[in-house]
Amino acid sequence: MMTDEARRRTVPSEYAQYAALDELLHLQWPRTKAPAELSFLITTQVMELYFKLLEHEWTAACAKLDADDVRGALVDLRRGHGVQDALIASWEALRTLTPAEFDEFREAFGAASGIQSELYRELEQALGVPSPSHPDAPSLERSAAGLLQRRGFDGWLAVYRAADHNPDLFDLGEALYDAAERFTRWKQRHLMAVWRSMGEKTGSAGTSGAEWLARGVHQKYLAELWNVRTEAWVA
Ligand code: HEM
Known part of the structure:
Protein backbone atom coordinates (compact mmCIF):
# COMPACT_ATOMS: atom_id res chain seq x y z
CA MET A 1 0.00 0.00 0.00
CA ARG A 31 -9.20 13.65 16.51
CA THR A 32 -8.01 10.39 18.10
CA LYS A 33 -6.21 7.18 17.24
CA ALA A 34 -9.37 5.16 17.85
CA PRO A 35 -9.69 2.79 14.85
CA ALA A 36 -13.46 3.32 14.54
CA GLU A 37 -13.24 7.11 14.23
CA LEU A 38 -12.31 7.07 10.54
CA SER A 39 -15.54 5.31 9.53
CA PHE A 40 -17.52 7.87 11.57
CA LEU A 41 -15.70 10.80 10.01
CA ILE A 42 -15.77 9.51 6.42
CA THR A 43 -19.44 8.53 6.63
CA THR A 44 -20.22 12.05 7.87
CA GLN A 45 -18.27 13.58 4.97
CA VAL A 46 -19.84 11.22 2.41
CA MET A 47 -23.32 12.09 3.69
CA GLU A 48 -22.62 15.83 3.54
CA LEU A 49 -21.46 15.38 -0.07
CA TYR A 50 -24.66 13.51 -0.89
CA PHE A 51 -26.68 16.24 0.88
CA LYS A 52 -24.97 18.70 -1.48
CA LEU A 53 -25.83 16.58 -4.52
CA LEU A 54 -29.42 16.12 -3.36
CA GLU A 55 -29.81 19.85 -2.91
CA HIS A 56 -28.48 20.29 -6.45
CA GLU A 57 -31.10 17.87 -7.87
CA TRP A 58 -33.93 19.42 -5.85
CA THR A 59 -32.92 22.96 -6.84
CA ALA A 60 -33.05 21.86 -10.48
CA ALA A 61 -36.47 20.23 -9.89
CA CYS A 62 -37.79 23.48 -8.33
CA ALA A 63 -36.65 25.51 -11.35
CA LYS A 64 -38.46 23.08 -13.70
CA LEU A 65 -41.64 23.24 -11.60
CA ASP A 66 -41.47 27.05 -11.64
CA ALA A 67 -41.28 26.81 -15.47
CA ASP A 68 -44.27 24.38 -15.62
CA ASP A 69 -41.97 21.57 -16.86
CA VAL A 70 -43.35 18.62 -14.88
CA ARG A 71 -41.58 15.98 -17.00
CA GLY A 72 -38.22 17.66 -16.43
CA ALA A 73 -38.88 17.97 -12.69
CA LEU A 74 -39.69 14.24 -12.53
CA VAL A 75 -36.31 13.41 -14.08
CA ASP A 76 -34.53 15.49 -11.41
CA LEU A 77 -36.62 14.04 -8.59
CA ARG A 78 -35.88 10.46 -9.72
CA ARG A 79 -32.18 11.25 -9.80
CA GLY A 80 -32.65 12.63 -6.28
CA HIS A 81 -34.30 9.36 -5.21
CA GLY A 82 -31.10 7.56 -6.28
CA VAL A 83 -29.02 9.93 -4.15
CA GLN A 84 -31.38 9.37 -1.22
CA ASP A 85 -31.07 5.58 -1.62
CA ALA A 86 -27.28 5.96 -1.52
CA LEU A 87 -27.62 8.14 1.59
CA ILE A 88 -29.72 5.49 3.34
CA ALA A 89 -27.29 2.73 2.30
CA SER A 90 -24.36 4.78 3.67
CA TRP A 91 -25.49 3.85 7.20
CA GLU A 92 -24.11 0.36 6.51
CA ALA A 93 -20.58 1.67 7.12
CA LEU A 94 -21.53 2.58 10.72
CA ARG A 95 -23.94 -0.24 11.50
CA THR A 96 -21.57 -2.27 13.67
CA LEU A 97 -20.16 0.62 15.75
CA THR A 98 -20.28 -0.51 19.40
CA PRO A 99 -20.65 1.84 22.40
CA ALA A 100 -17.14 0.86 23.52
CA GLU A 101 -15.68 1.83 20.12
CA PHE A 102 -17.72 5.04 20.00
CA ASP A 103 -16.72 6.09 23.52
CA GLU A 104 -13.07 5.92 22.47
CA PHE A 105 -13.47 9.08 20.35
CA ARG A 106 -16.80 10.61 21.38
CA GLU A 107 -15.33 13.09 23.88
CA ALA A 108 -12.85 14.30 21.26
CA PHE A 109 -15.43 15.95 19.01
CA GLY A 110 -16.96 17.92 21.87
CA ALA A 111 -20.32 19.53 21.15
CA ALA A 112 -20.11 18.89 17.37
CA SER A 113 -23.35 17.32 16.15
CA GLY A 114 -25.12 16.71 12.85
CA ILE A 115 -27.86 18.91 14.26
CA GLN A 116 -25.62 21.80 13.10
CA SER A 117 -25.66 20.64 9.44
CA GLU A 118 -26.68 23.60 7.23
CA LEU A 119 -27.32 21.42 4.20
CA TYR A 120 -29.60 19.11 6.16
CA ARG A 121 -31.70 22.14 7.24
CA GLU A 122 -31.90 23.32 3.63
CA LEU A 123 -33.15 19.90 2.53
CA GLU A 124 -35.77 19.96 5.28
CA GLN A 125 -36.79 23.40 4.11
CA ALA A 126 -37.25 22.06 0.56
CA LEU A 127 -39.67 19.54 2.09
CA GLY A 128 -41.74 22.27 3.72
CA VAL A 129 -40.10 22.82 7.11
CA PRO A 130 -39.87 26.60 7.70
CA SER A 131 -36.27 27.76 8.20
CA PRO A 132 -35.87 31.42 9.23
CA SER A 133 -32.13 31.26 8.44
CA HIS A 134 -32.68 30.33 4.76
CA PRO A 135 -35.87 32.19 3.72
CA ASP A 136 -34.96 32.16 0.00
CA ALA A 137 -33.74 28.56 -0.34
CA PRO A 138 -35.54 26.52 -3.03
CA SER A 139 -38.58 24.68 -1.78
CA LEU A 140 -40.21 21.71 -3.51
CA GLU A 141 -43.31 22.38 -1.47
CA ARG A 142 -43.57 26.02 -2.58
CA SER A 143 -42.71 25.34 -6.24
CA ALA A 144 -45.19 22.45 -6.47
CA ALA A 145 -47.93 24.55 -4.83
CA GLY A 146 -47.33 27.35 -7.37
CA LEU A 147 -47.57 24.90 -10.26
CA LEU A 148 -50.81 23.41 -8.92
CA GLN A 149 -52.29 26.88 -8.57
CA ARG A 150 -51.40 27.78 -12.17
CA ARG A 151 -53.02 24.53 -13.33
CA GLY A 152 -56.22 25.49 -11.46
CA PHE A 153 -55.93 23.19 -8.40
CA ASP A 154 -56.21 24.52 -4.87
CA GLY A 155 -54.20 21.65 -3.41
CA TRP A 156 -53.15 18.00 -3.70
CA LEU A 157 -56.54 16.59 -2.73
CA ALA A 158 -58.10 18.14 -5.84
CA VAL A 159 -55.31 16.66 -7.99
CA TYR A 160 -55.78 13.16 -6.53
CA ARG A 161 -59.57 13.36 -6.93
CA ALA A 162 -59.03 14.15 -10.64
CA ALA A 163 -55.97 11.94 -11.10
CA ASP A 164 -57.22 10.30 -14.34
CA HIS A 165 -57.29 13.66 -16.08
CA ASN A 166 -53.98 14.91 -14.71
CA PRO A 167 -51.57 11.97 -14.88
CA ASP A 168 -48.49 14.19 -14.86
CA LEU A 169 -49.53 15.92 -11.63
CA PHE A 170 -50.40 12.54 -10.09
CA ASP A 171 -46.92 11.26 -11.03
CA LEU A 172 -45.41 14.38 -9.51
CA GLY A 173 -47.33 13.85 -6.26
CA GLU A 174 -46.12 10.24 -6.04
CA ALA A 175 -42.52 11.28 -6.78
CA LEU A 176 -42.74 13.82 -3.96
CA TYR A 177 -44.03 11.11 -1.57
CA ASP A 178 -41.03 9.01 -2.65
CA ALA A 179 -38.67 11.85 -1.71
CA ALA A 180 -40.39 12.58 1.64
CA GLU A 181 -40.54 8.88 2.55
CA ARG A 182 -36.86 8.37 1.76
CA PHE A 183 -35.95 11.38 3.91
CA THR A 184 -37.75 9.78 6.85
CA ARG A 185 -36.11 6.42 6.12
CA TRP A 186 -32.70 8.10 6.44
CA LYS A 187 -33.82 9.39 9.86
CA GLN A 188 -34.98 5.90 10.88
CA ARG A 189 -31.59 4.44 9.99
CA HIS A 190 -29.89 7.29 11.91
CA LEU A 191 -31.99 6.46 14.95
CA MET A 192 -31.03 2.77 14.74
CA ALA A 193 -27.34 3.74 14.49
CA VAL A 194 -27.77 5.95 17.58
CA TRP A 195 -29.55 3.26 19.60
CA ARG A 196 -26.88 0.76 18.69
CA SER A 197 -23.83 2.94 19.33
CA MET A 198 -24.92 5.02 22.34
CA GLY A 199 -28.24 3.68 23.61
CA GLU A 200 -30.27 6.33 25.45
CA LYS A 201 -27.35 8.59 26.38
CA THR A 202 -27.75 12.34 25.81
CA GLY A 203 -26.53 13.80 22.50
CA SER A 204 -23.39 15.87 21.98
CA ALA A 205 -25.58 18.92 21.17
CA GLY A 206 -27.41 18.48 24.47
CA THR A 207 -30.65 16.84 23.32
CA SER A 208 -31.99 13.73 25.03
CA GLY A 209 -30.47 11.76 22.11
CA ALA A 210 -32.39 8.74 20.80
CA GLU A 211 -35.58 9.84 22.53
CA TRP A 212 -35.42 13.25 20.78
CA LEU A 213 -34.59 11.65 17.43
CA ALA A 214 -37.43 9.11 17.79
CA ARG A 215 -39.91 11.99 18.07
CA GLY A 216 -38.42 13.51 14.90
CA VAL A 217 -39.01 10.28 12.99
CA HIS A 218 -42.76 10.93 13.28
CA GLN A 219 -42.48 14.29 11.56
CA LYS A 220 -44.25 14.28 8.18
CA TYR A 221 -42.53 16.11 5.34
CA LEU A 222 -44.72 17.70 2.65
CA ALA A 223 -47.52 17.46 5.20
CA GLU A 224 -50.36 18.42 2.85
CA LEU A 225 -49.60 15.44 0.62
CA TRP A 226 -49.87 13.05 3.58
CA ASN A 227 -53.27 14.52 4.52
CA VAL A 228 -54.56 13.28 1.15
CA ARG A 229 -53.97 9.71 2.39
CA THR A 230 -56.37 10.24 5.29
CA GLU A 231 -59.30 11.24 3.06
CA ALA A 232 -62.07 8.75 2.33
CA TRP A 233 -61.59 7.30 -1.17
CA VAL A 234 -64.74 5.16 -1.54
CA ALA A 235 -67.93 7.15 -2.07
C1 HEM B 1 -23.38 6.38 15.07
C2 HEM B 1 -23.15 7.61 14.67
C3 HEM B 1 -24.01 8.78 15.08
C4 HEM B 1 -24.54 9.05 16.30
C5 HEM B 1 -24.40 8.24 17.58
C6 HEM B 1 -25.30 10.28 16.15
C7 HEM B 1 -25.99 10.90 17.19
C8 HEM B 1 -26.84 11.98 17.03
C9 HEM B 1 -27.64 12.54 18.08
C10 HEM B 1 -27.70 12.05 19.52
C11 HEM B 1 -28.34 13.58 17.55
C12 HEM B 1 -29.31 14.51 18.30
C13 HEM B 1 -28.69 15.87 18.50
C14 HEM B 1 -27.63 15.90 19.58
O1 HEM B 1 -27.96 16.06 20.77
O2 HEM B 1 -26.45 15.78 19.22
C15 HEM B 1 -27.99 13.66 16.16
C16 HEM B 1 -28.52 14.54 15.25
C17 HEM B 1 -28.20 14.57 13.91
N1 HEM B 1 -27.23 13.83 13.28
FE1 HEM B 1 -26.25 12.28 14.06
N2 HEM B 1 -25.22 10.71 14.87
C18 HEM B 1 -24.43 9.83 14.18
C19 HEM B 1 -24.06 9.91 12.87
C20 HEM B 1 -24.44 10.90 12.00
C21 HEM B 1 -23.97 11.05 10.66
C22 HEM B 1 -22.95 10.14 9.96
C23 HEM B 1 -24.60 12.11 10.13
C24 HEM B 1 -24.37 12.61 8.74
C25 HEM B 1 -24.26 13.88 8.41
C26 HEM B 1 -25.48 12.66 11.14
C27 HEM B 1 -26.33 13.73 11.00
C28 HEM B 1 -27.21 14.19 11.95
C29 HEM B 1 -28.21 15.21 11.70
C30 HEM B 1 -28.52 15.86 10.38
C31 HEM B 1 -28.85 15.43 12.93
C32 HEM B 1 -30.04 16.36 13.18
C33 HEM B 1 -31.31 15.53 12.94
C34 HEM B 1 -32.60 16.32 13.04
O3 HEM B 1 -32.58 17.53 13.32
O4 HEM B 1 -33.65 15.71 12.79
N3 HEM B 1 -25.37 11.88 12.27
N4 HEM B 1 -27.06 12.68 15.86
Missing part, protein backbone atom coordinates in the same frame (compact mmCIF):
# COMPACT_ATOMS: atom_id res chain seq x y z
CA MET A 2 1.25 3.51 -0.91
CA THR A 3 2.09 5.84 1.98
CA ASP A 4 0.70 9.39 2.02
CA GLU A 5 4.20 10.71 1.36
CA ALA A 6 4.75 8.46 -1.67
CA ARG A 7 1.33 9.39 -3.03
CA ARG A 8 2.19 13.11 -2.77
CA ARG A 9 5.48 12.62 -4.66
CA THR A 10 3.84 11.04 -7.73
CA VAL A 11 2.56 13.26 -10.53
CA PRO A 12 -1.22 13.26 -10.24
CA SER A 13 -2.97 11.42 -13.06
CA GLU A 14 -5.70 13.13 -15.05
CA TYR A 15 -8.15 11.10 -12.98
CA ALA A 16 -6.62 12.34 -9.72
CA GLN A 17 -6.68 15.91 -10.97
CA TYR A 18 -10.27 15.70 -12.20
CA ALA A 19 -11.54 14.28 -8.89
CA ALA A 20 -9.24 16.58 -6.87
CA LEU A 21 -8.05 13.46 -5.04
CA ASP A 22 -5.05 15.16 -3.50
CA GLU A 23 -7.38 17.53 -1.64
CA LEU A 24 -10.17 15.02 -1.10
CA LEU A 25 -8.04 12.28 0.46
CA HIS A 26 -6.32 14.74 2.79
CA LEU A 27 -9.48 16.07 4.38
CA GLN A 28 -9.79 13.28 6.95
CA TRP A 29 -8.50 14.44 10.31
CA PRO A 30 -9.60 12.07 13.06
Whole structure:
Protein backbone atom coordinates (compact mmCIF):
# COMPACT_ATOMS: atom_id res chain seq x y z
CA MET A 1 0.00 0.00 0.00
CA MET A 2 1.25 3.51 -0.91
CA THR A 3 2.09 5.84 1.98
CA ASP A 4 0.70 9.39 2.02
CA GLU A 5 4.20 10.71 1.36
CA ALA A 6 4.75 8.46 -1.67
CA ARG A 7 1.33 9.39 -3.03
CA ARG A 8 2.19 13.11 -2.77
CA ARG A 9 5.48 12.62 -4.66
CA THR A 10 3.84 11.04 -7.73
CA VAL A 11 2.56 13.26 -10.53
CA PRO A 12 -1.22 13.26 -10.24
CA SER A 13 -2.97 11.42 -13.06
CA GLU A 14 -5.70 13.13 -15.05
CA TYR A 15 -8.15 11.10 -12.98
CA ALA A 16 -6.62 12.34 -9.72
CA GLN A 17 -6.68 15.91 -10.97
CA TYR A 18 -10.27 15.70 -12.20
CA ALA A 19 -11.54 14.28 -8.89
CA ALA A 20 -9.24 16.58 -6.87
CA LEU A 21 -8.05 13.46 -5.04
CA ASP A 22 -5.05 15.16 -3.50
CA GLU A 23 -7.38 17.53 -1.64
CA LEU A 24 -10.17 15.02 -1.10
CA LEU A 25 -8.04 12.28 0.46
CA HIS A 26 -6.32 14.74 2.79
CA LEU A 27 -9.48 16.07 4.38
CA GLN A 28 -9.79 13.28 6.95
CA TRP A 29 -8.50 14.44 10.31
CA PRO A 30 -9.60 12.07 13.06
CA ARG A 31 -9.20 13.65 16.51
CA THR A 32 -8.01 10.39 18.10
CA LYS A 33 -6.21 7.18 17.24
CA ALA A 34 -9.37 5.16 17.85
CA PRO A 35 -9.69 2.79 14.85
CA ALA A 36 -13.46 3.32 14.54
CA GLU A 37 -13.24 7.11 14.23
CA LEU A 38 -12.31 7.07 10.54
CA SER A 39 -15.54 5.31 9.53
CA PHE A 40 -17.52 7.87 11.57
CA LEU A 41 -15.70 10.80 10.01
CA ILE A 42 -15.77 9.51 6.42
CA THR A 43 -19.44 8.53 6.63
CA THR A 44 -20.22 12.05 7.87
CA GLN A 45 -18.27 13.58 4.97
CA VAL A 46 -19.84 11.22 2.41
CA MET A 47 -23.32 12.09 3.69
CA GLU A 48 -22.62 15.83 3.54
CA LEU A 49 -21.46 15.38 -0.07
CA TYR A 50 -24.66 13.51 -0.89
CA PHE A 51 -26.68 16.24 0.88
CA LYS A 52 -24.97 18.70 -1.48
CA LEU A 53 -25.83 16.58 -4.52
CA LEU A 54 -29.42 16.12 -3.36
CA GLU A 55 -29.81 19.85 -2.91
CA HIS A 56 -28.48 20.29 -6.45
CA GLU A 57 -31.10 17.87 -7.87
CA TRP A 58 -33.93 19.42 -5.85
CA THR A 59 -32.92 22.96 -6.84
CA ALA A 60 -33.05 21.86 -10.48
CA ALA A 61 -36.47 20.23 -9.89
CA CYS A 62 -37.79 23.48 -8.33
CA ALA A 63 -36.65 25.51 -11.35
CA LYS A 64 -38.46 23.08 -13.70
CA LEU A 65 -41.64 23.24 -11.60
CA ASP A 66 -41.47 27.05 -11.64
CA ALA A 67 -41.28 26.81 -15.47
CA ASP A 68 -44.27 24.38 -15.62
CA ASP A 69 -41.97 21.57 -16.86
CA VAL A 70 -43.35 18.62 -14.88
CA ARG A 71 -41.58 15.98 -17.00
CA GLY A 72 -38.22 17.66 -16.43
CA ALA A 73 -38.88 17.97 -12.69
CA LEU A 74 -39.69 14.24 -12.53
CA VAL A 75 -36.31 13.41 -14.08
CA ASP A 76 -34.53 15.49 -11.41
CA LEU A 77 -36.62 14.04 -8.59
CA ARG A 78 -35.88 10.46 -9.72
CA ARG A 79 -32.18 11.25 -9.80
CA GLY A 80 -32.65 12.63 -6.28
CA HIS A 81 -34.30 9.36 -5.21
CA GLY A 82 -31.10 7.56 -6.28
CA VAL A 83 -29.02 9.93 -4.15
CA GLN A 84 -31.38 9.37 -1.22
CA ASP A 85 -31.07 5.58 -1.62
CA ALA A 86 -27.28 5.96 -1.52
CA LEU A 87 -27.62 8.14 1.59
CA ILE A 88 -29.72 5.49 3.34
CA ALA A 89 -27.29 2.73 2.30
CA SER A 90 -24.36 4.78 3.67
CA TRP A 91 -25.49 3.85 7.20
CA GLU A 92 -24.11 0.36 6.51
CA ALA A 93 -20.58 1.67 7.12
CA LEU A 94 -21.53 2.58 10.72
CA ARG A 95 -23.94 -0.24 11.50
CA THR A 96 -21.57 -2.27 13.67
CA LEU A 97 -20.16 0.62 15.75
CA THR A 98 -20.28 -0.51 19.40
CA PRO A 99 -20.65 1.84 22.40
CA ALA A 100 -17.14 0.86 23.52
CA GLU A 101 -15.68 1.83 20.12
CA PHE A 102 -17.72 5.04 20.00
CA ASP A 103 -16.72 6.09 23.52
CA GLU A 104 -13.07 5.92 22.47
CA PHE A 105 -13.47 9.08 20.35
CA ARG A 106 -16.80 10.61 21.38
CA GLU A 107 -15.33 13.09 23.88
CA ALA A 108 -12.85 14.30 21.26
CA PHE A 109 -15.43 15.95 19.01
CA GLY A 110 -16.96 17.92 21.87
CA ALA A 111 -20.32 19.53 21.15
CA ALA A 112 -20.11 18.89 17.37
CA SER A 113 -23.35 17.32 16.15
CA GLY A 114 -25.12 16.71 12.85
CA ILE A 115 -27.86 18.91 14.26
CA GLN A 116 -25.62 21.80 13.10
CA SER A 117 -25.66 20.64 9.44
CA GLU A 118 -26.68 23.60 7.23
CA LEU A 119 -27.32 21.42 4.20
CA TYR A 120 -29.60 19.11 6.16
CA ARG A 121 -31.70 22.14 7.24
CA GLU A 122 -31.90 23.32 3.63
CA LEU A 123 -33.15 19.90 2.53
CA GLU A 124 -35.77 19.96 5.28
CA GLN A 125 -36.79 23.40 4.11
CA ALA A 126 -37.25 22.06 0.56
CA LEU A 127 -39.67 19.54 2.09
CA GLY A 128 -41.74 22.27 3.72
CA VAL A 129 -40.10 22.82 7.11
CA PRO A 130 -39.87 26.60 7.70
CA SER A 131 -36.27 27.76 8.20
CA PRO A 132 -35.87 31.42 9.23
CA SER A 133 -32.13 31.26 8.44
CA HIS A 134 -32.68 30.33 4.76
CA PRO A 135 -35.87 32.19 3.72
CA ASP A 136 -34.96 32.16 0.00
CA ALA A 137 -33.74 28.56 -0.34
CA PRO A 138 -35.54 26.52 -3.03
CA SER A 139 -38.58 24.68 -1.78
CA LEU A 140 -40.21 21.71 -3.51
CA GLU A 141 -43.31 22.38 -1.47
CA ARG A 142 -43.57 26.02 -2.58
CA SER A 143 -42.71 25.34 -6.24
CA ALA A 144 -45.19 22.45 -6.47
CA ALA A 145 -47.93 24.55 -4.83
CA GLY A 146 -47.33 27.35 -7.37
CA LEU A 147 -47.57 24.90 -10.26
CA LEU A 148 -50.81 23.41 -8.92
CA GLN A 149 -52.29 26.88 -8.57
CA ARG A 150 -51.40 27.78 -12.17
CA ARG A 151 -53.02 24.53 -13.33
CA GLY A 152 -56.22 25.49 -11.46
CA PHE A 153 -55.93 23.19 -8.40
CA ASP A 154 -56.21 24.52 -4.87
CA GLY A 155 -54.20 21.65 -3.41
CA TRP A 156 -53.15 18.00 -3.70
CA LEU A 157 -56.54 16.59 -2.73
CA ALA A 158 -58.10 18.14 -5.84
CA VAL A 159 -55.31 16.66 -7.99
CA TYR A 160 -55.78 13.16 -6.53
CA ARG A 161 -59.57 13.36 -6.93
CA ALA A 162 -59.03 14.15 -10.64
CA ALA A 163 -55.97 11.94 -11.10
CA ASP A 164 -57.22 10.30 -14.34
CA HIS A 165 -57.29 13.66 -16.08
CA ASN A 166 -53.98 14.91 -14.71
CA PRO A 167 -51.57 11.97 -14.88
CA ASP A 168 -48.49 14.19 -14.86
CA LEU A 169 -49.53 15.92 -11.63
CA PHE A 170 -50.40 12.54 -10.09
CA ASP A 171 -46.92 11.26 -11.03
CA LEU A 172 -45.41 14.38 -9.51
CA GLY A 173 -47.33 13.85 -6.26
CA GLU A 174 -46.12 10.24 -6.04
CA ALA A 175 -42.52 11.28 -6.78
CA LEU A 176 -42.74 13.82 -3.96
CA TYR A 177 -44.03 11.11 -1.57
CA ASP A 178 -41.03 9.01 -2.65
CA ALA A 179 -38.67 11.85 -1.71
CA ALA A 180 -40.39 12.58 1.64
CA GLU A 181 -40.54 8.88 2.55
CA ARG A 182 -36.86 8.37 1.76
CA PHE A 183 -35.95 11.38 3.91
CA THR A 184 -37.75 9.78 6.85
CA ARG A 185 -36.11 6.42 6.12
CA TRP A 186 -32.70 8.10 6.44
CA LYS A 187 -33.82 9.39 9.86
CA GLN A 188 -34.98 5.90 10.88
CA ARG A 189 -31.59 4.44 9.99
CA HIS A 190 -29.89 7.29 11.91
CA LEU A 191 -31.99 6.46 14.95
CA MET A 192 -31.03 2.77 14.74
CA ALA A 193 -27.34 3.74 14.49
CA VAL A 194 -27.77 5.95 17.58
CA TRP A 195 -29.55 3.26 19.60
CA ARG A 196 -26.88 0.76 18.69
CA SER A 197 -23.83 2.94 19.33
CA MET A 198 -24.92 5.02 22.34
CA GLY A 199 -28.24 3.68 23.61
CA GLU A 200 -30.27 6.33 25.45
CA LYS A 201 -27.35 8.59 26.38
CA THR A 202 -27.75 12.34 25.81
CA GLY A 203 -26.53 13.80 22.50
CA SER A 204 -23.39 15.87 21.98
CA ALA A 205 -25.58 18.92 21.17
CA GLY A 206 -27.41 18.48 24.47
CA THR A 207 -30.65 16.84 23.32
CA SER A 208 -31.99 13.73 25.03
CA GLY A 209 -30.47 11.76 22.11
CA ALA A 210 -32.39 8.74 20.80
CA GLU A 211 -35.58 9.84 22.53
CA TRP A 212 -35.42 13.25 20.78
CA LEU A 213 -34.59 11.65 17.43
CA ALA A 214 -37.43 9.11 17.79
CA ARG A 215 -39.91 11.99 18.07
CA GLY A 216 -38.42 13.51 14.90
CA VAL A 217 -39.01 10.28 12.99
CA HIS A 218 -42.76 10.93 13.28
CA GLN A 219 -42.48 14.29 11.56
CA LYS A 220 -44.25 14.28 8.18
CA TYR A 221 -42.53 16.11 5.34
CA LEU A 222 -44.72 17.70 2.65
CA ALA A 223 -47.52 17.46 5.20
CA GLU A 224 -50.36 18.42 2.85
CA LEU A 225 -49.60 15.44 0.62
CA TRP A 226 -49.87 13.05 3.58
CA ASN A 227 -53.27 14.52 4.52
CA VAL A 228 -54.56 13.28 1.15
CA ARG A 229 -53.97 9.71 2.39
CA THR A 230 -56.37 10.24 5.29
CA GLU A 231 -59.30 11.24 3.06
CA ALA A 232 -62.07 8.75 2.33
CA TRP A 233 -61.59 7.30 -1.17
CA VAL A 234 -64.74 5.16 -1.54
CA ALA A 235 -67.93 7.15 -2.07
C1 HEM B 1 -23.38 6.38 15.07
C2 HEM B 1 -23.15 7.61 14.67
C3 HEM B 1 -24.01 8.78 15.08
C4 HEM B 1 -24.54 9.05 16.30
C5 HEM B 1 -24.40 8.24 17.58
C6 HEM B 1 -25.30 10.28 16.15
C7 HEM B 1 -25.99 10.90 17.19
C8 HEM B 1 -26.84 11.98 17.03
C9 HEM B 1 -27.64 12.54 18.08
C10 HEM B 1 -27.70 12.05 19.52
C11 HEM B 1 -28.34 13.58 17.55
C12 HEM B 1 -29.31 14.51 18.30
C13 HEM B 1 -28.69 15.87 18.50
C14 HEM B 1 -27.63 15.90 19.58
O1 HEM B 1 -27.96 16.06 20.77
O2 HEM B 1 -26.45 15.78 19.22
C15 HEM B 1 -27.99 13.66 16.16
C16 HEM B 1 -28.52 14.54 15.25
C17 HEM B 1 -28.20 14.57 13.91
N1 HEM B 1 -27.23 13.83 13.28
FE1 HEM B 1 -26.25 12.28 14.06
N2 HEM B 1 -25.22 10.71 14.87
C18 HEM B 1 -24.43 9.83 14.18
C19 HEM B 1 -24.06 9.91 12.87
C20 HEM B 1 -24.44 10.90 12.00
C21 HEM B 1 -23.97 11.05 10.66
C22 HEM B 1 -22.95 10.14 9.96
C23 HEM B 1 -24.60 12.11 10.13
C24 HEM B 1 -24.37 12.61 8.74
C25 HEM B 1 -24.26 13.88 8.41
C26 HEM B 1 -25.48 12.66 11.14
C27 HEM B 1 -26.33 13.73 11.00
C28 HEM B 1 -27.21 14.19 11.95
C29 HEM B 1 -28.21 15.21 11.70
C30 HEM B 1 -28.52 15.86 10.38
C31 HEM B 1 -28.85 15.43 12.93
C32 HEM B 1 -30.04 16.36 13.18
C33 HEM B 1 -31.31 15.53 12.94
C34 HEM B 1 -32.60 16.32 13.04
O3 HEM B 1 -32.58 17.53 13.32
O4 HEM B 1 -33.65 15.71 12.79
N3 HEM B 1 -25.37 11.88 12.27
N4 HEM B 1 -27.06 12.68 15.86
